[in-house]
Amino acid sequence: MIKIVFLGTSSQIPTKSRNHTSILVETNQDSFLVDCGEGTQRQLKKINFNVNRISKILITHWHGDHTLGLVGLLETLNFNERKKDLTIYGPKGIKNFIFSFLKTFYFKSEFNLKIEEIGGKFFENEEYFLSAKAMIHSAPCNSYFIQEKDKFKIDKTKIKNLPFKEELLKNFKEGKNIKFKNKTYSYKDYTSLEKGKKISFVLDTSFNKKIISFVKNSDILICESTFDNSLKEKAKEYLHLTIDDALNIAKKSNSKRLYLTHISQRYEKDFDILEDYAKKNFKETFLAKDFDEILLK
Ligand SMILES: [Zn+2]
Ligand SMILES: [Zn+2]
Numbered sequence: 001m002i003k004i005v006f007l008g009t010s011s012q013i014p015t016k017s018r019n020h021t022s023i024l025v026e027t028n029q030d031s032f033l034v035d036c037g038e039g040t041q042r043q044l045k046k047i048n049f050n051v052n053r054i055s056k057i058l059i060t061h062w063h064g065d066h067t068l069g070l071v072g073l074l075e076t077l078n079f080n081e082r083k084k085d086l087t088i089y090g091p092k093g094i095k096n097f098i099f100s101f102l103k104t105f106y107f108k109s110e111f112n113l114k115i116e117e118i119g120g121k122f123f124e125n126e127e128y129f130l131s132a133k134a135m136i137h138s139a140p141c142n143s144y145f146i147q148e149k150d151k152f153k154i155d156k157t158k159i160k161n162l163p164f165k166e167e168l169l170k171n172f173k174e175g176k177n178i179k180f181k182n183k184t185y186s187y188k189d190y191t192s193l194e195k196g197k198k199i200s201f202v203l204d205t206s207f208n209k210k211i212i213s214f215v216k217n218s219d220i221l222i223c224e225s226t227f228d229n230s231l232k233e234k235a236k237e238y239l240h241l242t243i244d245d246a247l248n249i250a251k252k253s254n255s256k257r258l259y260l261t262h263i264s265q266r267y268e269k270d271f272d273i274l275e276d277y278a279k280k281n282f283k284e285t286f287l288a289k290d291f292d293e294i295l296l297k
Helices: 040-046 070-079 094-104 166-173 209-215 229-237 243-252 271-281
Strands: 002-008 022-027 031-034 054-058 086-090 113-117 120-124 128-135 141-148 151-154 178-180 183-185 191-194 198-202 220-224 257-261 285-287 293-296
Touching (some): 002 040, 022 040, 040 070, 070 086, 070 094, 086 094, 094 113, 128 209, 166 178, 209 243, 229 243, 243 257, 243 271, 257 271
Parallel strands (some): 031 054, 086 113, 198 220, 220 257
Antiparallel strands (some): 002 022, 002 293, 022 031, 120 128, 178 183
């Protein structure tokens, strides 16, 4: 299971309805944030989410609209007497930024705070792995994806008359055969393969070919779309994506569903126009709003 909640979907300036960028990702085993813009912890309060459940924070880059909520959130964790480790991952240079930032606020964490500069596959547990790729922006910047692992799902109607104890069935779930009283029971006869889902996060970057190969075959592609197509030159100048760039990435990467985010405040009255345009070009496109949820089972 993966659940995504958009905590902030605006770009550099927040609006009445859109906070700065942050995305909550909940899995069966843990929860993490992608970016932590100003006001993120308040957005989490609004959905009654206990911040102590966050095990890591993935920072795309060190611009204020993606990071200014970090110190406040860490201070709350201190006040909550957190004991669990917290790891902040980010692109090259982030260690320095975070340490000087924390020093400015006289912040001393009461829990073990780890900061890692990463690229490629950087985290793995039984359920999923995480990967990062450097993008092109006015600050070192990473895109990320979470890839759930494939699972063998047991067909309950087929296991009814098996002679062994239920606890052995975990072997089937791991794709292993079971040997019992000189007989081998193949996992293939009792399970079906359930493909793990891939969710990609492309925040601030200019258009580049690396994006398409990195997000290839995403079930969900969450992509910045700061500018509409009439502001193509501005997007190039500020190293951002236009709505057409995001649509192209979705199509060329063979992604199933596209969520546009990091929307400029200038479109506050035109969200429907943007979404209608996007849907005409890639049917499964949605313009993300704050507190929108995606549940993948
Ligand atoms: Zn931004
Ligand atoms: Zn930026």
